Amino acid sequence: MALAVVLSAAAGYLDAVGYVYLGGFFVSFMSGNTTELASSLAHGDAGAVGLAGTLLGMFFAGVVLGAILARLGDGRTTVLAVTALLVGLTALLGGLSGSTVPVALLLPTAMGVVNATFLNDGETSIGLTYMTGALVKAGQRLVDAFHGGPRTLWARHLSLWAALLVGGIVGAVMLHRLGLGGALWPIAGLLAMLTVIVAADRRRRGVFGVRARRSRREIVVHRPGPRRTDR
Incomplete structure (x- = not known):
């Protein structure tokens, strides 16, 4: 859980950096980019359509890449290492060129990859870059807590949502200053x-190198037997 919170903060940081640098487009929040794509298509804004489409495509490519990486070596360590490499490349190429291209191509790919950090049996058990589901679950579990859960x-x-928020604030400030x-x-x-820490732990x-698996509970359906009548 601690790793998930730190990575959510990092995702919020990077999404805020990308959002400000790209002028209102996201590198991890694909629902927002889909809305931007739809609006831009409706208004015939070719530039915005191209950027939103690029971000969506690279994020999807990152998700596919992350699913592949999660099956190589120690999946969790491999995913984190490649995410770090992609962010480092964005810093290097973006800093040298001053162009938005490295940010638009590499950061959404990194955000797609990092979502495979907690990939169990081919499904993400903890989402790191999208928090609508986390807020829904928080509200539902809060009600459960009052009913014996x-x-x-x-x-x-x-806490995942809060980490994303705090990371976003820090990211926007750091981009403005540095x-x-x-x-x-x-x-x-x-x-x-x-x-390094995750690999050592x-x-x-x-x-x-051991692939995590979700626990599965077998559901057995019992057919009702013949009804007994008391005389």
């Missing part, structure tokens, strides 16, 4: 450090 589970979901390269290099370093626990 887990008392603090709602707070865990809400520029693109100065804002991205610290996150690339953080992701690299997390990769998984080796210590003996799960390095």
